[in-house]
Amino acid sequence: MMLCCRLKLQHIRPTLLVSRIYQPTSLRDVGQESRQGEMTCKSQRLMQQAGLIHPSNPGCYYYLPATVRSMEKLVRVIDQEMHGIGGQKLDMPSLCSADLWKTSERWDLMGKELLRLKDRHGVDYCLGPTHEEAVTTLVAHQAHLSYKQLPLLLYQITRKFRDEPKPRFGLLRGREFYMKDMYSFDVSEEAAYQTYESVCQAYTRLFARLGLRCVQVQADTGNIGGKLSHEFQLPADIGEDRLLVCGDCSFSANVETMSSDRTDCPQCKTGTLVESRGIEVGHTFYLGKKYSQVFNATFSNAQNKPSVAEMGCYGLGVTRILAAAIEVMSTEEGIRWPGLLAPYQVCVLPPKKGSKMDEVAVLADNLVHTLGEALPGLRGEVVLDDRTQMTIGKRLKDASRLGYPYVIVVGQGALEETPRFEVICQQTGETMFLGQDGLLDLLGRVETV
Numbered sequence: 152m153m154l155c156c157r158l159k160l161q162h163i164r165p166t167l168l169v170s171r172i173y174q175p176t177s178l179r180d181v182g183q184e185s186r187q188g189e190m191t192c193k194s195q196r197l198m199q200q201a202g203l204i205h206p207s208n209p210g211c212y213y214y215l216p217a218t219v220r221s222m223e224k225l226v227r228v229i230d231q232e233m234h235g236i237g238g239q240k241l242d243m244p245s246l247c248s249a250d251l252w253k254t255s256e257r258w259d260l261m262g263k264e265l266l267r268l269k270d271r272h273g274v275d276y277c278l279g280p281t282h283e284e285a286v287t288t289l290v291a292h293q294a295h296l297s298y299k300q301l302p303l304l305l306y307q308i309t310r311k312f313r314d315e316p317k318p319r320f321g322l323l324r325g326r327e328f329y330m331k332d333m334y335s336f337d338v339s340e341e342a343a344y345q346t347y348e349s350v351c352q353a354y355t356r357l358f359a360r361l362g363l364r365c366v367q368v369q370a371d372t373g374n375i376g377g378k379l380s381h382e383f384q385l386p387a388d389i390g391e392d393r394l395l396v397c398g399d400c401s402f403s404a405n406v407e408t409m410s411s412d413r414t415d416c417p418q419c420k421t422g423t424l425v426e427s428r429g430i431e432v433g434h435t436f437y438l439g440k441k442y443s444q445v446f447n448a449t450f451s452n453a454q455n456k457p458s459v460a461e462m463g464c465y466g467l468g469v470t471r472i473l474a475a476a477i478e479v480m481s482t483e484e485g486i487r488w489p490g491l492l493a494p495y496q497v498c499v500l501p502p503k504k505g506s507k508m509d510e511v512a513v514l515a516d517n518l519v520h521t522l523g524e525a526l527p528g529l530r531g532e533v534v535l536d537d538r539t540q541m542t543i544g545k546r547l548k549d550a551s552r553l554g555y556p557y558v559i560v561v562g563q564g565a566l567e568e569t570p571r572f573e574v575i576c577q578q579t580g581e582t583m584f585l586g587q588d589g590l591l592d593l594l595g596r597v598e599t600v
């Protein structure tokens with residue numbers, strides 16, 4: 152009986168069929184302005200056309216299934232990097248009490264950007280745009296926090312709410328978006344700087360793993376407060392930030408932090424500063440005691456005396472990273488993903504129905520299963536474009552717009568004595584003809600998360 156069930160389960164492992172994936176593609180051009188009158192950009196246009204996102208109200212989007220797959224992958228990569236530096240994941244309420252925000256004085260400082268609401272008792276709340284207050288009060292409530300437990304790095308990946316004056320560019324600037332926010336608690340300023348440095352290194356590793364060129368620039372500390380701050384910027388023409396980058400050394404800064412007509416590098420003195428635009432995908436702040444003092448977040452030090460913790464906070468725009476990656480990697484016609492984040496890695500194309508190659512269709516189906524069996528890393532990553540009423544050419548065009556890293560055309564060559572498949576690597580634009588072994592070898596090297 153047991154054996155029978157198991158066999159049955161294996162038998163019904165479903166093939167992922169393109170016709171069944173909820174990805175409502177719309178070929179209609181989105182144009183310069185969206186329906187809501189917001190500015191659009193390449194990534195927004197491509198994402199809407201590819202059925203990745205759908206607009207609801209200004210600055211708010213449906214994240215459709217392929218986007219959720221991609222985001223879940225991004226979250227896994229972020230989790231790996233945060234765990235790597237000792238981060239612990241938690242989840243804080245989005246509904247934040249006004250009292251906390253009044254304590255830090257940000258209830259007034261934040262102005263209209265804070266989305267405010269009242270509960271049935273008339274008590275004021277806001278929808279969390281960031282969580283310094285919430286996390287600091289949490290840590291302050293811990294009665295016996297010892298210096299031996301520090302550094303403490305707490306982070307979450309949750310929806311944030313900001314009533315942006317100009318939501319635009321799709322997921323790049325929303326009013327509701329996902330952010331990874333981490334908060335650190337340290338025994339001393341020196342230790343806090345070390346933690347700050349290790350978070351910056353983790354961010355650099357993260358962007359390298361995604362294959363994104365990212366520059367770390369000196370930044371303004373804004374209304375978050377604190378003494379030291381860096382932004383992680385992806386150079387892109389539509390970026391809203393202006394950066395000054397030295398041609399000779401590693402110096403780079405947000406224009407906000409210095410006079411914008413300065414052209415000589417303050418670090419190496421010899422290099423020339425060149426202005427470029429960037430999309431801010433991450434931001435780190437050394438906060439000192441700004442919040443820990445107000446909320447009384449203390450630990451007991453080596454002398455068993457209460458001491459106020461030194462803090463840092465570190466944001467990553469999760470949904471913004473997705474859109475920004477698409478913005479900088481894609482062509483005007485088609486999405487190109489960081490390999491790790493593609494919703495599906497492989498798309499298999501059987502021939503058009505009735506094209507005297509119906510037996511080939513069976514081979515395509517077999518190939519999908521073979522790949523799944525032989526390459527555990529690709530389980531759930533291979534889709535079969537079963538829309539065989541369409542020509543191969545039309546489906547190839549769709550595959551190019553959606554940006555599967557690997558497209559395999561199963562055609563005449565599959566019927567040869569040693570079957571051969573046409574493989575298109577969309578990241579590089581290369582086309583190859585490979586036998587099954589070559590294919591397994593190539594796809595076996597695909598990194599998934």
Ligand code: ATP
Nearest residue numbers: 322323324325328330431432433434466467468471
């Ligand atoms: P910006 O200057 O772009 O408005 P910020 O400096 O206000 O951003 P932070 O408070 O530093 O943003 O938030 C941390 C990260 O969250 C940012 O680096 C960015 O990647 C992301 N982020 C901020 N605002 C938005 C938004 N409206 N939509 C999407 N992501 C956002």
Ligand code: MG
Nearest residue numbers: 382431433434
């Ligand atoms: Mg910022």
